[in-house]
Amino acid sequence: xxxxxxxxxxxxxxxxxxxxxxxxxxxxKRQALKPNEIAAQIGAPRSSVYELVNLLLRNGILEFxxxxxxxxxxxxxxxxxxxxxxxxxxxxxxxxALERLADETRETAQFCMLDGxxxxxxxxxxxxxxxRISTDVGQSVPIPWTASGRLLVAHMTNEEILAFIPPxxxxxxxxxxxxxxxxxxxxxxxxxxxxxxxxxxxxxxTHCFAVPVMDEGHAAATLCLVTPRDDGLANRDRxxxxxxxxxxxxxxxxxxxxxx
Amino acid sequence: xxxxxxxxxxxxxxxxxxxxxxxxxxxxKRQALKPNEIAAQIGAPRSSVYELVNLLLRNGILEFxxxxxxxxxxxxxxxxxxxxxxxxxxxxxxxxALERLADETRETAQFCMLDGxxxxxxxxxxxxxxxRISTDVGQSVPIPWTASGRLLVAHMTNEEILAFIPPxxxxxxxxxxxxxxxxxxxxxxxxxxxxxxxxxxxxxxTHCFAVPVMDEGHAAATLCLVTPRDDGLANRDRxxxxxxxxxxxxxxxxxxxxxx
DNA sequence: CGTGAATGTCCAATATATTGAACATATGAT
DNA sequence: ATCATATGTTCAATATATTGGACATTCACG
Numbered sequence: 163x164x165x166x167x168x169x170x171x172x173x174x175x176x177x178x179x180x181x182x183x184x185x186x187x188x189x190x191k192r193q194a195l196k197p198n199e200i201a202a203q204i205g206a207p208r209s210s211v212y213e214l215v216n217l218l219l220r221n222g223i224l225e226f227x228x229x230x231x232x233x234x235x236x237x238x239x240x241x242x243x244x245x246x247x248x249x250x251x252x253x254x255x256x257x258x259a260l261e262r263l264a265d266e267t268r269e270t271a272q273f274c275m276l277d278g279x280x281x282x283x284x285x286x287x288x289x290x291x292x293x294r295i296s297t298d299v300g301q302s303v304p305i306p307w308t309a310s311g312r313l314l315v316a317h318m319t320n321e322e323i324l325a326f327i328p329p330x331x332x333x334x335x336x337x338x339x340x341x342x343x344x345x346x347x348x349x350x351x352x353x354x355x356x357x358x359x360x361x362x363x364x365x366x367x368t369h370c371f372a373v374p375v376m377d378e379g380h381a382a383a384t385l386c387l388v389t390p391r392d393d394g395l396a397n398r399d400r401x402x403x404x405x406x407x408x409x410x411x412x413x414x415x416x417x418x419x420x421x422x
Numbered sequence: 423x424x425x426x427x428x429x430x431x432x433x434x435x436x437x438x439x440x441x442x443x444x445x446x447x448x449x450x451k452r453q454a455l456k457p458n459e460i461a462a463q464i465g466a467p468r469s470s471v472y473e474l475v476n477l478l479l480r481n482g483i484l485e486f487x488x489x490x491x492x493x494x495x496x497x498x499x500x501x502x503x504x505x506x507x508x509x510x511x512x513x514x515x516x517x518x519a520l521e522r523l524a525d526e527t528r529e530t531a532q533f534c535m536l537d538g539x540x541x542x543x544x545x546x547x548x549x550x551x552x553x554r555i556s557t558d559v560g561q562s563v564p565i566p567w568t569a570s571g572r573l574l575v576a577h578m579t580n581e582e583i584l585a586f587i588p589p590x591x592x593x594x595x596x597x598x599x600x601x602x603x604x605x606x607x608x609x610x611x612x613x614x615x616x617x618x619x620x621x622x623x624x625x626x627x628t629h630c631f632a633v634p635v636m637d638e639g640h641a642a643a644t645l646c647l648v649t650p651r652d653d654g655l656a657n658r659d660r661x662x663x664x665x666x667x668x669x670x671x672x673x674x675x676x677x678x679x680x681x682x
Numbered sequence: 683c684g685t686g687a688a689t690g691t692c693c694a695a696t697a698t699a700t701t702g703a704a705c706a707t708a709t710g711a712t
Numbered sequence: 713a714t715c716a717t718a719t720g721t722t723c724a725a726t727a728t729a730t731t732g733g734a735c736a737t738t739c740a741c742g
Binding site: 683684685686687688689690691692693694695696697698699700701702703704705706707708709710711712 | 718723
């Protein structure tokens with residue numbers, strides 16, 4: 163009951179943690195839910211969830227929407243998120259880089275970051291192909307499933323990485339397990355080479371390219387291409403060059419934060 | 423100690439409320455602060471603020487940034503805000519409407535909403551004039567100071583409005599007090615006419631136009647123009663027509679929410 | 683060096699938040 | 713009508729979160 167305690171056998175949950183659990187759950191679901199449903203699905207006491215939901219409603223963090231007492235993320239969160247975006251102003255340049263990538267490659271281009279201990283697509287430009295390959299923006303995905311994942315944890319030591327990634331995230335959607343040792347080796351390779359590419363391990367027809375967007379000396383984000391396997395292999399060098407160009411234009415100096 | 427209690431002479435503050443007070447404070451300041459500074463400036467016990475800040479850091483709601491242990495809004499808030507924006511998808515159309523307004527009028531065009539009991543500019547296109555007239559996006563402003571404010575509270579009864587707007591918000595920046603009765607009369611006028619225009623009461627050289635963006639039967643937001651007084655008066659009818667057109671394109675049906 | 687301000691940590695006391703369980707109500711199926 | 717399920721409300725018990733204050737450290741400055 164020390165290393166992996168978290169919220170397992172514990173007695174009471176702290177309101178704040180539970181509150182953000184509710185917010186994250188609504189984000190995952192991407193739809194308004196009744197407090198009762200939330201309680202059932204996250205396994206929290208109903209009275210607690212009702213209490214917290216009411217508090218969050220009073221603060222504008224949640225809003226009634228969809229009728230029948232259903233709640234979803236509120237406007238206040240939009241304002242807070244906008245303030246974050248404004249402070250770490252990556253959006254404008256990011257959109258430009260994705261635009262350029264999409265023009266140059268006609269493939270699906272993504273800007274990805276860590277969301278806690280998960281990987282998430284922050285922004286995306288879909289490719290110009292008749293069959294589009296795309297993930298949903300804002301969905302949380304286990305880090306080991308993605309090419310970007312290798313780069314986003316490369317600043318940690320092996321021990322830190324294994325402590326950081328939930329063990330069950332090494333299980334692929336098909337059910338097979340990815341050997342953590344193999345994963346760590348790929349992380350170090352990605353760190354050395356400054357990029358990572360592979361045939362996706364979550365499907366059988368895509369090839370993924372990822373390069374880091376550096377900030378303060380580590381990969382704060384990645385730029386990725388998701389391509390059909392044959393195209394990816396055929397254009398590998400050109401695509402990598404495009405990605406590196408784009409990432410360089412976004413990367414910050416290695417030592418200084420954006421604002422002093 | 424009942425109507426205006428809130429957090430005045432109370433004993434202990436609830437962690438959740440304090441937490442969002444911290445987040446809102448950082449948003450207002452628009453810069454990273456040390457926990458100690460936050461505690462001093464919002465008048466909260468230091469030990470509480472340190473405790474909460476650590477909790478929020480663990481959740482990714484706050485982040486260390488700017489060095490020296492300073493904290494600011496975190497990435498998680500960006501993700502949550504993006505989910506809100508995605509759900510109530512007003513951004514794309516909104517930008518288009520502002521673009522069109524800016525083209526047609528060459529004046530500063532704004533998209534505004536309520537943030538709790540304050541008015542805030544959510545998005546803005548600055549005018550093409552040599553001397554630009556602009557407010558900061560994301561700043562909270564007392565409702566009675568703005569033309570939009572008349573529309574944004576028009577769905578409430580007079581009593582609700584007076585209970586909703588903090589009494590001190592009727593004091594203008596110059597120090598004079600705006601008569602709540604006069605304000606309520608203007609609210610009703612705005613409601614009847616479907617727009618509100620006036621020479622700004624917070625400066626001496628602008629004229630403001632506001633029209634409602636309707637959703638579920640009330641003004642969910644406003645579109646505004648901020649113009650030099652002479653231009654505003656000279657082009658009044660044309661500007662109003664442009665605004666109404668734009669607002670109509672954004673407005674939703676009166677009864678149904680966007681997604682059932 | 684001594685002093686005061688700014689910053690962060692620690693801890694015990696107690697005010698209270700979280701929780702389980704009981705209760706209330708509506709709805710739909712049999 | 714009867715039962716089961718889903719939903720929301722209420723309340724008292726107690727585990728604990730919030731808080732004041734003591735303490736430690738750093739820094740600037742006379």
